[in-house]
Amino acid sequence: MTFGDPEDLYVLRRRTIAEKFVDISFRNIAIAMASMVSLILVAILIVVFWGSLQSIAEFGWKFLITSSWNPVDNEYGAFTAIYGTIITSLLSLLIAIPLGVGTAIFITENIIPKWMRDTIGIMVELLAAIPSVVLGLWAIFVLEPFLRPILEFLHTHLGWIPLFSTEPMGPGIAPAILILVVMILPIITAISRDSLNQVPVNLRQAAYGVGATRWGTILNVILPAAISGIAGGVLLALGRAMGETMAVTMIIGNSNNFSWSLLAPGNTISAMLANQFGEADSGQMSSLMYAAFVLMILSLLVNICAQWIVKRLSLKY
Secondary structure, eight states: OOTTSHHHHHHHHHHHHHHHHHHHHHHHHHHHHHHHHHHHHHHHHHHHHHHTHHHHHHHTTHHHHOOOEETTTTEEOOHHHHHHHHHHHHHHHHHHHHHHHHHHHHHHSTTSOHHHHHHHHHHHHHHTTSOHHHHHHHIIIIIHHHHHHHHHHHHHHHTTSGGGOSOOOSSOHHHHHHHHHHHHHHHHHHHHHHHHHTSOHHHHHHHHHTTOOHHHHIIIIIHHHHHHHHHHHHHHHHHHHHHOOHHHHHHSBOOOSOOSOSSSOBOOHHHHHHHHGGGOOHHHHHHHHHHHHHHHHHHHHHHHHHHHHHHHHHHHO
16 A cells, blocks of 8 residues: 555545544643633632622721621621731741752752752652641640740840730740741742753753853852742742641631731631631621632732743743
8 A cells, every 4th residue: 555545545534633633622621621610710709709798898998907806796807817817928938938949959959969869859748748737736736835935035135026026925926937837848849849950951061161160050040040930839839828727727826816926826817717617607707708708819819920920030031
């Protein structure tokens, strides 16, 4: 059978039709799955918004700037929880970024033997597999007693600063920040490591060829080339920190009394939902839905900023 035979052309035509059919089917399935995810997200937003309409109509923007939470008197304000969510997420990210990116550099560069780098990488990945309730128990029985002398020292010598003005008595915002660092560190490390590994080898060789040192190459060539992936991982970790519930609920103190101090008990939106949702009446339920809607909007804004930053950094480098 030669290429010009009718039978050969028939087989080739059938193969082409089959490939086109597979391509069209795969594209339609992918579009359907992506649309389903979008519809689920929109449905969740609608349900939460609908449930919060009573509270929105009654409290409006006052709900976002007041901290009184008293179901007996039907007074609700989520500023304490909003402040706790933002401050714990941002400060934990501020601590986790140098640790995570530094760990990623340490395990991708030839600083130590390969078996040690592989072992550290596996241990970091296993850290992400620890359940949050286990980390919460560890924070209560190990982290908080270990931190208390340090926090008391800060209060004694820096108590004139509002952030350290409250005497530490146990669970509080500071231990919650540190437990969030432990929880988001594997995300930043893993994504940063993958981003650094994807940097073309010729960039590193070119830097060495013009006389750059190892750390000069890392800081001036490799990190800028991988910055978009690292930024995406950092903002993904921020979203994770904002939505963490169980571990934060166990260690933050769950207090609705507002305080600027990091040593005082506080609250987050997720912790407030976990503590009160099961026993809430209609008015309290609507206020909790309002708080959940605020949390979803904050998470949505974080994701939009993540996409914008990653796109800008990708274009820049």
